[in-house]
Amino acid sequence: MSGVASAPSAPSARNPWLTATAWRRLFRDRPILPLLALLALLVALSELVRPGIVNPNWAGFILRTAVPLAILAGCQTLTMLTGGIDLSVGAVASGSGFLVATLVGDQGLAVAILAAVVVASLAGLLTGIGVGVFRVHPLIMTLGMGLVVFGLANWWQLVMVQTGGGTPDELRWIGSGSFMGIVPHSLLVFVPLALVILVGLRRTGYGRLLYAIGDNPVAARLSGARAWQVIVLLYVISAVMAAIAGFLVSGLTNVASVTLADSYVLPSVAAAVIGGTSIMGGRGGYGGTIVGALILTVIISLLSSLGYPEAVRQVLFGAIIVTVAAAYTRITAES
């Protein structure tokens, strides 16, 4: 028994890349690697169960569907870094998309989008004041703000029932169109946004403050960080990002409804968590979240291509999230 066990370990003593510890260390330092491996595995699995499905068109479809989810998951990533969460993204995204669709007929696209962004930032400002100044738990604050925005959007729907328009062509172009049927137009919005977040988190003082406040609020305060200002701005940013995602979703589905993006809320939290952002704050990043959003989108597409009924899909979806989160926690655990 011991002979069998020691045989493979002999060469690994010479080559550090073959030891389990080395792999563990690599995964711990570069947590995005196992995620990319999982993504590759899922793509391979898709090809295996449905030969020929993996082609440029499929990739374009996956990207197009993943972009709004990745943006909303970005809202969760940023807020989770400070130990918060934003459950109002669904209502804010749907409300913004809906507002643009109702205003575009009379006011033109630019004004409509500006109005939606202003309304979203107001909601974010109120959330930020509640969380940052009045110390309301983010879960409760964003839950309540989600109810407020949803109710107001419904009320607006009744007011605008005569004029109600559709999704403007420009949003449809950016949300569901693609260059040569492969590269989605929504990347024009997503790539700059993602770069700003990635660089902002690593290279700017504001980004570092988010980590500092989430990691140790007391230490951050003692070193002179004005936490409430950081948090108020954070929830405004999150609401604006949710609004952008709302525009893309309404362009993607060609529907403007007040419940449009609700189904994205829980997956957006799941994408951020799978991507390695700690819900306790202070750890994580946007790179992992993007891969997490891709993983979830591929899983959903894989499950629906298998032709399982909705019930089985839901069960598998939940089970996969738990499994991935558990494996991830195990791999990256400090010990």
Next chain:
Amino acid sequence: MSAAAAAVDDARARPADAAMAFVRRNGWTLGLLAFLAVLLVYTRAIQPTYGVTGIQGLAISVLPLALASVGQAIVVISGGIDLSIGSMMALTSVVAASQMKGQGEEFGVGIVIAVLALGLLLGAINGSLVVLTRVPDIVVTLAMSFVWAGCALLVLKTPGGGAAVWLKELVKGSLVNEWVPKAAIALVIIVAVIWLPVQRSRLGLSLYAIGSNQLAAFRSGVSVGRTKLASYMLTGLFAALAGLSLTANTGIGTPVPGPYTLTSVAAVVLGGVSLAGGRGGVAGPIVAVVILQLLRSDMTFLNVNTNLATVANGVILIGVVMFGSLIQMRRARA
């Protein structure tokens, strides 16, 4: 030093001070009760016909959410959160409804017991996943909410099934006095039989201990994992009770989860339970649920647009919690 100790002893001895201490400890719940009383008077003022029927309707419509909120309160007190309550309610409700349909009354008793056991099992699965994987509670229960909702859809594709007559009779109408609805009695009995003994026991102390400071609890010899598991099992049990009450109310089972998960979290916070864990009880959340439901029916009566009623719910939720945290901040400064 000893003089101070004597003064404390004196204070304990005087009944008036003991009453003050009770008020201080349960201030939030008593405040909620006072608000509820005002609200009832107001309801009576705007709807002079509000009486026995109104109270009975209120008790019946409150029951599922009240039970869900008690379950949520237990897990929040012990430092966790359960976002799968709504899905567990849907699953237990459809299991009960699909199995009871067309069966005898006595068979229904067995089904109810089996469904309660199912609730414990679902809670045990949630709890052991939280304990074993060390993934944060909110993530595990969020993912499990998909699993349980999917299972509910597997059991029943569309709303259907049936319920034993005695189960429906259990929550309908009133007992002893027409002002005492059976649903309210059921709620009180359930909480008195399940939660109160637990709260008084060693387990109850452990639940509060791990919620308040997990490390300190561990160092004082509390088995953190086992206690956490127990808290999730209790929550599963209450979710099953809430699911059964849904079936009893409607006579059928609905596989799509209602808005119970997030509403229960809101009710728990309104009821004075700290989301950080370790503080609060189950009475506050129950009163909060009654207040929320009564406000909703008042707004319906006043013809307030339902959308504005949703806005009002959100504003109330935020406003009350802000008020609570302001009180705490002032206390911390004083």
